[in-house]
Amino acid sequence: MSDYIVRATAGDHQIRAFAATTREMVEEARKAHNTSPVATAALGRLLTAGSMMGIMMKGKDDILTIKIQGSGPIEGLTVTTDSKGNVKGYVFNPDVMLPPNQAGKLDVGGAVGEGVLSVIKDIGLKEPYLGQTILVGGEIAEDLTYYYATSEQTPSSVALGVLMNKENTVRQAGGFIIQLLPGASDEMIDNLEKKLGEITSITTLLDEGQTPEMILEHILGEFGLDIMERIPTRFHCNCDKSRVEKALISIGRKELQEMIDDGKNIDVNCHFCNKNYEFTVEDLKDLYEKATR
């Protein structure tokens, strides 16, 4: 597996940083959902962000979900990740085609439109943590930067990118999240902003052969970069037939009886990975017996 995330600190622990290369993850997602180029870019950016945000969680069973609901033709995206680098997600409308934006790039902002970004962290407490902000452009990196500033009061620089090949497979994907922790000096902030201003495109750097480590070294080297960890990451869905059975049982006897009466096999689709699970009428009868209401 070539996809991974680097976790690092700099500036005497006043800066924390994550950088990721995620080409395989995004290509897997593209194949699973048969996404159009602009949908691949939108989903790939959010999957990349999700992988890094998942790694930030402390508990091994923690789950993070990022939802975007927008007025654009894609309508929305959902990405869910654990704290071990497993990421899954989908776009509501994977077939959306749009002309390039003014910069000649895939028009993710146009595809997403105006709307809301929600971050839900299930860290084993009674109520999951929910942070919500408006979209400030729908290009996803800027929306997350805004989310961190307003919802978590953490000044951050988020860069996300997906570069496509001519035949619409994924050529490069990756990103970084650099955050200032309390106590960062004004001088450090100024220098960091200057450095970040020099970065034009994360996928250009990756395409030149730069690794996440090299990209962080370029931005944070002068602050004393300390690479803590290198974590593999992948597109992975944890669905299986028994989970889908449980979901069907939970809908209750009345609904199951209606399906049985229809007399047809049913297909249950997993939104996250687009896998189909088939249930025969006999299967449905078994599930009916297991349902209690």
Ligand SMILES: [Zn+2]
């Ligand atoms: Zn699945």
